[in-house]
Amino acid sequence: xxxxxxxGSSLAISVAxxxxxxxxxxxxxxxxxxxxxxxxxxxxxxxxxVEFQPLKGAKQxxxxxxxxxxxxxxxxxxxxxxxxxIMQTSADDESQKLYSFRVTFSDGAKRYFGGxxxxxxxxxxxxxxxxxxxxxxxxxxxxxKVAAPAT
Amino acid sequence: xxxxxxxxxxGKATRxxxxxxxxxxxxxKSSHDFTEGEFGNFLAAGLLVAVDTADAAKTKPAA
Numbered sequence: 001x002x003x004x005x006x007x008g009s010s011l012a013i014s015v016a017x018x019x020x021x022x023x024x025x026x027x028x029x030x031x032x033x034x035x036x037x038x039x040x041x042x043x044x045x046x047x048x049x050v051e052f053q054p055l056k057g058a059k060q061x062x063x064x065x066x067x068x069x070x071x072x073x074x075x076x077x078x079x080x081x082x083x084x085x086i087m088q089t090s091a092d093d094e095s096q097k098l099y100s101f102r103v104t105f106s107d108g109a110k111r112y113f114g115g116x117x118x119x120x121x122x123x124x125x126x127x128x129x130x131x132x133x134x135x136x137x138x139x140x141x142x143x144x145k146v147a148a149p150a151t
Numbered sequence: 152x153x154x155x156x157x158x159x160x161x162g163k164a165t166r167x168x169x170x171x172x173x174x175x176x177x178x179x180k181s182s183h184d185f186t187e188g189e190f191g192n193f194l195a196a197g198l199l200v201a202v203d204t205a206d207a208a209k210t211k212p213a214a
Contacts, residue, residue, distance in 0.1 A: 012172065015195040016188065030188020035171035082170045085196035 008106030011037050011073055013086050013099055017114065023146045026112035031102050034083030036076040038132070043071050043103060043111055045143065068113065068139035071101070076130040077122060087135055090117035098140055107148040114141040160190040162199035 012033045018025030048064030078084055090099045098114040105111075120135040162185050164177040170189070177183060182202050185193065193199045 013192070014188065015192050030186055030192065031172065032189070032192045033171035035169070078169075080168050082168050082193060082196065082198055083172075085168065085198055086192055089196045 004106050006040070006106070009040055010034075010104045011040055011071075011083075012102045012104070013083060013090065014102075015086065015089075015099060017098055017100060018112075021114075021141060021144070023110075023112065023144050026100060026102065026144055027110075027146075029100055031100070032083045032086055034073070034075065034087055035081035036078045036084070038074045038076065040103060041072040041074075042069065043139070043143065044069055045139075068141065068143060070118075070139060071103070071115070071137040072134060073137075074132050074134045077133050084133065087117060087133075088120055090137075091120035091135055093117070101137060105148070109148040110146040112144040112146070113139045115139045157186045157188075159184040160187055161185075161202040162190055162193065163202050164199050165197060168193075168198050 010033055012031035014029040014031045016029050018029060045066050045068045047066050050062040050064040052060045052062070054060065075084065086099075093116075096116070098116060101113055101115055103111040115137045118136045118138055120133050123132045123134060125132075161182055163182045164179050166179045167177065169176045170193075175183075177199075185199075190199070190201075194201070
């Protein structure tokens with residue numbers, strides 16, 4: 001598939017870690033979808049920029065350390081949703097445990113990674129808005145990309 | 152393709168909850184069979200307890 005909208009995309013979490021850090025390892029886990037997700041946010045690594053300005057010549061730019069980034073979804077809070085309960089558990093977890101995450105796009109393409117949830121603040125905004133939760137999932141492993149299945 | 156059935160674990164819901172993956176709803180105090188993966192996820196979130204554990208606690212004599 002070429003371009004697609006974000007509609008139908010989903011976020012899922014597992015408390016288990018993959019036996020191998022590849023598509024097969026992640027796919028073997030059981031995930032629980034997080035319900036009522038409004039936005040997923042950006043996903044992808046970026047590199048620090050290392051610059052050097054010699055006395056002669058143009059500024060030199062190098063790729064430094066990789067940062068796998070952070071996923072910052074937002075969701076309408078639902079106290080009965082199992083996926084949100086697991087998200088809250090991962091946010092409250094004071095250990096360095098890695099949780100496994102799966103993002104699925106509407107065409108079936110998947111993104112797997114291990115991450116730590118650094119918090120899930122709740123927001124009560126104006127009267128005509130939903131109570132929302134906005135976790136920050138710091139991505140701690142290389143993101144494993146799985147293409148959409150052939151149609 | 153393997154036709155091995157996944158191992159199931161029986162658990163009792165500690166409160167009402169819904170699994171958005173399967174759209175199954177679980178009422179508080181009801182018991183159900185879960186795959187090991189589901190069980191691990193729900194147990195970690197405090198959504199259920201193992202039935203054996205619950206029964207053992209129930210039958211444990213008062214100190």
